[in-house]
Amino acid sequence: MNFIADMHTHTIASTHAYCTIMENARAAAENGLAYLGMTDHCIKMQDSPNEWHFCNLVTIPRFLSGVRVIRGVEADIMDYEGTLDTTADIERSVEWINVSYHYPCCVPGTREENTMGYLGALKNPKVCVLAHTDSPDYDYDEDRVTKACAQNNVLIELNCSRLGRKGSEDRLRNYILPACVKNNCRIIVDSDAHFCDKIGSFEKAAQLLRDINFPLEMVVNADISRFEEFLKSRNILTNSDLK
Ligand SMILES: [Zn+2]
Ligand SMILES: [Zn+2]
Numbered sequence: 349m350n351f352i353a354d355m356h357t358h359t360i361a362s363t364h365a366y367c368t369i370m371e372n373a374r375a376a377a378e379n380g381l382a383y384l385g386m387t388d389h390c391i392k393m394q395d396s397p398n399e400w401h402f403c404n405l406v407t408i409p410r411f412l413s414g415v416r417v418i419r420g421v422e423a424d425i426m427d428y429e430g431t432l433d434t435t436a437d438i439e440r441s442v443e444w445i446n447v448s449y450h451y452p453c454c455v456p457g458t459r460e461e462n463t464m465g466y467l468g469a470l471k472n473p474k475v476c477v478l479a480h481t482d483s484p485d486y487d488y489d490e491d492r493v494t495k496a497c498a499q500n501n502v503l504i505e506l507n508c509s510r511l512g513r514k515g516s517e518d519r520l521r522n523y524i525l526p527a528c529v530k531n532n533c534r535i536i537v538d539s540d541a542h543f544c545d546k547i548g549s550f551e552k553a554a555q556l557l558r559d560i561n562f563p564l565e566m567v568v569n570a571d572i573s574r575f576e577e578f579l580k581s582r583n584i585l586t587n588s589d590l591k
Contacts, residue, residue, distance in 0.1 A: 349550070349554040349557070349558075349564065349567070349570050350380075350570065350571070351380075351381070351537060351548060351550050351554075351569055351570055352380070352381055352382045352383065352569060352570075352571070352572045352575055353381055353382065353383035353384070353385070353536075353569040353575050354376060354381055354383075354384055354385065354538055354539050354541070354547050354548050354550075354569075355383070355384075355385030355387065355418065355420070355444060355446070355476075355477065355536060355538055355569065356385060356387050356422065356446050356477070356479055356505065356507065356538035356539065356540045356541075357372055357384060357385060357386060357387060357538075357539060357540070357541045357547055358387070358388055358389070358422075358540070358541065358542050359372060359386060359388060361388040361396075361397040361401050362388040362389045362393075362395050362396060362397070362542075363395040364395045364542060365388075365541075365542040365543070366542065366543050367541075367543055367544040369386055369408060369412065369417065370412060370413075371544045372384060372386070372541070372544050372547055373412035373413040373415045373417060374412075374413045374544070375544035375545065375547040375548070376413070376415045376547050376548055377413040377414050377415050379547060379548030379549065380548070381415060381547070381548045382415060382416060382572060383415065383416050383418060383569075383575065384412075384415050384416070384417050384418065384547070385418045385420045385444050385446075385538075386405070386408070386417055386418065386419060386420055387420035387421055387422045387444065387446050388401065388421065388422065389421075389422050389424075389450075390402075390421050390422060390423040390424055390432070390433045390434055390438065391433055391434075391435070391438075392424050392426060392433035392453050393424060393433075393450060393453060399435055399437060399438060402419075402421055402437075402438040402441050402442055403437050403438065403441045404441075405419040405441055405442065406419070406441065418443050418444050418584065419441065419442050419443045419444065420442050420443060420444035420445065420446065421434065421438060421442045421444075421445055421446070422446045422447075422448060422479060423445050423446070423447045423448075423475075424447070424448065424449070424450055424453040424454065425447055425448065425449050425453070425454050425465045425466070425468075425469050426453055426454055427454060427465065428454075428457050428461040428462070428464045428465045428468070429464065429465070429468045430464070430465050430466065430467065430468020430469035430470070430471065430472075431468070432445075432447060432469060432472060432475075433453065434472075434474075439472075439474050442474070443584045444476050444477075444584065445472070445474045445475045445476055445477075446476065446477045446478075446479040446505070446538075447469045447472075447475050447477070447478055447479060448478070448479040448480055448481075449462070449465065449483065449485075449486040451485070456485040456486050457486075459487045459488060459489060460489075462486045462487060462488040463488040463489040463492055463493060466478055466481070466488055466493045466496075467492070467493065467496055470496050470497065470500045470502055475500075475502055476502060476503060476582060477502065477503045477504070477505050477536055477538075478493070478497060478502060478503070478504055478505065479505045479507060479538070479540070480505060480507040480509075480510055480516075480540065481493070481504060481505065481524060482507065482510050482513075482515075482516040482517070482519045482520045482524060483510075483515075483516065484514075484515030484516065484519065490523050490524050490527035491527050491530070491531065493527075494524070494527040494528050494530070494531040494533035495531040495533070497531075497533045498531050498532050498533040498534070501578075501581055501582065503533075503534050503535055503536045503568060503578075504524065504528055504533055504534075504535045504536075505535065505536055505537075505538050506520060506525070506535055506536070506537045506538070506553050506556070506557070507538055507540050508537065508538065508539050508540065508546070508549070508550055508552060508553050509539065509540040509541075509542075509546070510540075511552045511553060511556065512552070517556070520556065521556060521559070521560060525556075525557075525560060525562055526560070528562075528566065529562065529563065529566070532566075533566075534566045534567070534568050534578075535562075535566060535567055535568070536567070536568050536569050537550050537553045537554075537557075537567060537569060537570070538569075
């Protein structure tokens with residue numbers, strides 16, 4: 349498997365991450381990636397930057413170390429209606445939104461409540477990915493959510509930082525990824541790197557996908573034209589943007 353994008357990474361703008369965007373981009377280039385999503389935590393997380401961080405992302409050059417940097421955010425689901433901790437200004441300023449549950453922004457609810465939170469978040473047209481949905485604390489109805497993701501052209505994430513974690517890998521392998529196949533819901537493999545050495549390091553994820561015979565054509569960042577088609581379908585790239 350040849351991955352060309354890592355769309356969930358953190359910089360020192362999230363205070364529990366330790367590399368700059370320059371270091372992250374260099375690592376992405378060294379690992380052969382063409383796209384890097386800069387997705388620091390949104391404003392309600394305790395380690396997050398000010399809203400201004402997101403509104404000023406436009407100052408970062410489009411390409412660093414030859415890698416296209418996509419301006420993003422990892423937004424929090426704040427309640428079981430799927431309200432996000434973004435603002436109108438943040439949504440205008442970013443190109444890519446990963447959404448996830450984190451404590452204490454949203455206390456884990458029942459399976460039904462967590463499901464409703466995901467379904468509510470999908471109504472936001474800027475949401476591209478439901479990130480690390482494998483967390484055992486936030487159980488949800490994989491069938492309903494992956495069906496809704498497929499209908500809304502939203503991806504489910506295979507988050508590499510969760511592989512090997514108790515509960516998470518089991519949920520991915522036995523419930524979430526099979527539901528994606530059943531409902532034709534496409535996925536993205538991401539590092540969720542908090543240090544640049546993890547960027548684009550997807551070997552364990554590739555092994556898991558091989559183990560379960562996951563259809564490669566459903567992994568959007570395992571092929572450059574497939575990934576760029578996705579960006580275009582989300583109005584993130586136009587033909588004239590392409591290298
Ligand atoms: Zn997260
Ligand atoms: Zn993250």
